[in-house]
Amino acid sequence: MSGEIKPNIFFVGAIDWDRKLFEELTPLPDGTSYNAYLIKGSEKTALIDTVDPTMTEVLLQHLQNLAVEHIDYVIANHAEQDHSGSLPKILELYPEAKVVTNQKCKEFLIELLAIPDEKFMVIQDKETLSLGDKTLEFLFAPWVHWPETMFTYLHEDKILFSGDFFGSHVATNELFVHDEVLVYDAAKRYYAEIMMPFRNFVKKHLDLVCNMDIEMIATTHGPVYDKPKFILDAYNDWAGDHYKNEVIIVYISMHGSIKKMVNYLIEALTKRDVPVKEFNLTEFDVGKLAIELVDAATLVIGSSVFLAEPHPKILYACHFINAVRPKAKYLGILGSFGWSGQKLVPSIQQATSHIHPELFEPVVVKGIPKEEDLAKLDALADAIAEKHKALK
Numbered sequence: 001m002s003g004e005i006k007p008n009i010f011f012v013g014a015i016d017w018d019r020k021l022f023e024e025l026t027p028l029p030d031g032t033s034y035n036a037y038l039i040k041g042s043e044k045t046a047l048i049d050t051v052d053p054t055m056t057e058v059l060l061q062h063l064q065n066l067a068v069e070h071i072d073y074v075i076a077n078h079a080e081q082d083h084s085g086s087l088p089k090i091l092e093l094y095p096e097a098k099v100v101t102n103q104k105c106k107e108f109l110i111e112l113l114a115i116p117d118e119k120f121m122v123i124q125d126k127e128t129l130s131l132g133d134k135t136l137e138f139l140f141a142p143w144v145h146w147p148e149t150m151f152t153y154l155h156e157d158k159i160l161f162s163g164d165f166f167g168s169h170v171a172t173n174e175l176f177v178h179d180e181v182l183v184y185d186a187a188k189r190y191y192a193e194i195m196m197p198f199r200n201f202v203k204k205h206l207d208l209v210c211n212m213d214i215e216m217i218a219t220t221h222g223p224v225y226d227k228p229k230f231i232l233d234a235y236n237d238w239a240g241d242h243y244k245n246e247v248i249i250v251y252i253s254m255h256g257s258i259k260k261m262v263n264y265l266i267e268a269l270t271k272r273d274v275p276v277k278e279f280n281l282t283e284f285d286v287g288k289l290a291i292e293l294v295d296a297a298t299l300v301i302g303s304s305v306f307l308a309e310p311h312p313k314i315l316y317a318c319h320f321i322n323a324v325r326p327k328a329k330y331l332g333i334l335g336s337f338g339w340s341g342q343k344l345v346p347s348i349q350q351a352t353s354h355i356h357p358e359l360f361e362p363v364v365v366k367g368i369p370k371e372e373d374l375a376k377l378d379a380l381a382d383a384i385a386e387k388h389k390a391l392k
Contacts, residue, residue: 003175005037005159005175005176005216005218005224005226006157006159006216008039008040008041008134009037009038009039009040009154009157009159010037010038010039010040010062010066011035011036011037011175011218011224012036012037012038012047012059012062012063012066013033013034013035013036013037013051013058013059013062013220014033014034014036014051014052014055014058014059015031015033015171015172015173016031016032016033016034016052016054016055016171017031017171018031019031019032019171022169022193025286026193026286026287026290027285027286027287028169029285029287030169030170030171030182030186031169031170031171032169032170032171032221032222033170033171033172033221033222034050034051034052034055034082034083034220034221035049035051035218035219035220035221035222036048036049036050036051036059036083036220037049037161037218038062038063038066038068039131039134039136039154040131041130041131041132041133041134042131042132042133042134043130043131043132043133044072044073044130044131044132045068045070045071045072045073045131046071046072046073046074046075046100046129046131046136047071047073047074047075047090047097048075048077048152048161048218049074049075049076049077049078049083049084049161049163049220050074050083050084050085050086050087050090051082051083051085051086052081052082052083052085052086053081053085053086054085055086056085056086056089059086059090060089060093070094070096071090071094071096071097072096072097072098072131073097073098073099073100073121073129073131074087074090074091074094074097074098074099074100075100075101075136075138075152075161076099076100076101076105076109077101077105077149077150077151077152077161077162077163077220078105078146078148078149078150078163078164078220079101079105079108079109079112079146079148080146080164081112081113082220083163083164083220084109084112084113085113087099087109087113087115088113088114088115091115091119097119098119098120098121099115099119099120099121100120100121100123100129100138101120101121101122101123101148101150102122102123102124102125102138102140102148102150103122104142104147104148105148105149105150106120106122107148108146108148123138124138125138125139125140125150126138126139128155133156134154134155134156134157135154135155135156136152136153136154136155137152137153137155138150138151138152138153139151139152139153139208141163141165141201141205141208142201143198143201144163144164144165144195144198144201144202144205145164145194145195145197145198149163149164149165150163151163151165151205151209153212153214157215157216158213158214158215158216159214159215159216159217159218160209160212160214160216160217160218160228161218161219162209162217162218162219162220163219163220164194164195164219164220164221165195165202165205165209165219166187166217166219166225166231166235167187167190167194167219167220167221167222168183168186168187168189168190168219168221168222168223169186169189169190169221169222170182170183170186170221170222170223172222172223174223175223175224176223176224176225176226177222177223177224177225177226177227177230178223180230183222183223184230184234185291186222187222187231187234188234188238188291188294189287189288189290189291190221190222191234191235191238191239191294192238192287192290192291192293192294192324192326193286193287193290193324195239196238196290196293196294196324196325196326197323197324197325199239199325199327202235202239203239203240206232206235206236206239209232210232210236214228215228216228217231238294238295241327242391243295243296243297243327243329243391244275244295244296244297244391245273245274245275245297245388245391246274246275246276246277246292246295246296246297246298247269247274247275247276247277247296247297247298247299247300247332247384248276248277248278248279248289248292248293248296248298248299248300248328249262249265249266249276249277249278249279249300249301249302250278250279250281250289250299250300250301250302250314250317250321251278251279251280251281251300251301251302251303251314251334252280252281252282252302252303252304252311252313252314253280253302253304253336254304254306254311255304255336256368257304257336257365257367257368257369258302258303258304258334258335258336260368260369261302261334261336261363261365261369261373261377262278262302262334264369264374264377265300265334265377265380265381266278268377268378268380268381269381269384269385271381272381272382272384272385273385274381274384274385274388277292277296279292279317281311281313281314281316281317282313286317286320289317289320289321290320290324290326293321293324293326293328294326294327296326296328297328297329297330297387297388297391298328298329298330298331298332298384298387298388299321299326299328299330299331299332299352299355299357300331300332300333300334301314301317301318301331301332301333301334301348301352302333302334302335303333303334303335303336303344303348304335304336304337305335305336305337305338305340305341305343305344308340308341308342308343309343309344309347310335310343310344310347310348310351314348315347315351318348318351318352319351321352321355322351322352322353322354322355323354325354325355326355327355328355328357329357329358329387329391330357330358330359330360330384330387331349331352331355331357331358331359331360332359332360332362332363332380332384333345333348333349333359333360333362333363333364334362334363334364334377335362335363335364335365336364336365336366336367336368336369337364337365337366338366338367341364341366344364345362345364358387360380360383360384361376361379361380361383363376363377363380
């Protein structure tokens with residue numbers, strides 16, 4: 001797929017229909033894309049980003065179809081290889097091209113791709129570059145989601161080339177967002193997995209973008225937003241400081257005790273009008289978990305004890321949760337052990353230390369839950385419901 005998004009501005013990226021896993025961790029149920037854009041000015045030609053090295057030939061075919069014989073500038077908004085990986089081949093075929101980027105991104109590209117120092121043109125924040133009848137402005141946006149990330153704004157056409165910011169892992173032959181439900185879900189998954197750990201930076205750069213005069217947002221993953229309000233409203237919701245009256249329960253049950261506790265707690269919360277979603281770690285999609293963590297006020301972690309420690313799958317999930325840093329306000333811990341459960345609560349707390357939640361009284365039982373344990377689960381449900389009443 002290729003196409004003109006505005007006069008003399010072309011999508012020249014690659015659609016990856018078959019990719020099933022990103023960063024060898026998160027599932028891609030709808031594939032993905034690696035977006036690059038060609039801008040033909042009256043005097044100069046610029047390529048915005050490149051594509052994953054597995055898709056280099058697709059990019060080159062698009063450039064051939066557009067009869068591109070000369071590229072003056074390759075703008076590198078982000079050094080990660082799914083966007084920079086084809087840069088060496090582009091520089092080989094277009095040796096006159098200069099890589100335009102910031103100093104930090106230059107350093108990364110030299111380390112990651114061995115691009116020679118003399119190929120770079122280093123720019124500063126808010127610096128502009130003329131293509132003749134088109135003017136590019138570079139806006140530094142560190143930590144969405146690497147330290148060197150930046151945006152490129154095309155003044156005359158009011159297009160923001162936002163890099164990974166606002167991206168969505170979805171393969172589609174539609175150049176613009178038409179199926180908003182599909183893209184909303186894909187963009188939320190993308191936000192949860194990639195942008196949520198940097199929520200404070202997201203809010204800062206979101207304020208910048210919302211105050212700009214923008215008609216389109218062209219990201220490096222997913223279709224172009226020709227109605228930017230759609231994704232700006234979504235990001236303001238996801239990154240905001242409000243919470244949903246919702247509990248996410250993540251658990252593993254070796255011999256059924258934790259499952260009984262989870263089922264009882266779900267029923268108790270339901271009676272108190274608190275929505276619940278559960279994730280049994282026997283088999284789960286970390287992307288779906290991340291999506292649900294975007295809004296939920298409370299996280300409950302339930303673990304059987306394995307050799308005096310939380311179950312390894314729980315520790316894996318805790319590490320993932322700690323890495324994506326959801327804004328969960330409260331944490332509950334359920335545990336069941338046979339001969340020693342002393343390490344369970346402190347180990348889970350330590351493994352989730354980045355999210356700084358308020359801890360409810362843990363419910364840890366020996367063997368199967370007894371009547372007094374069920375009473376503690378009722379008390380936990382009461383405490384959660386009471387805290388959720390005060391949510392904004």
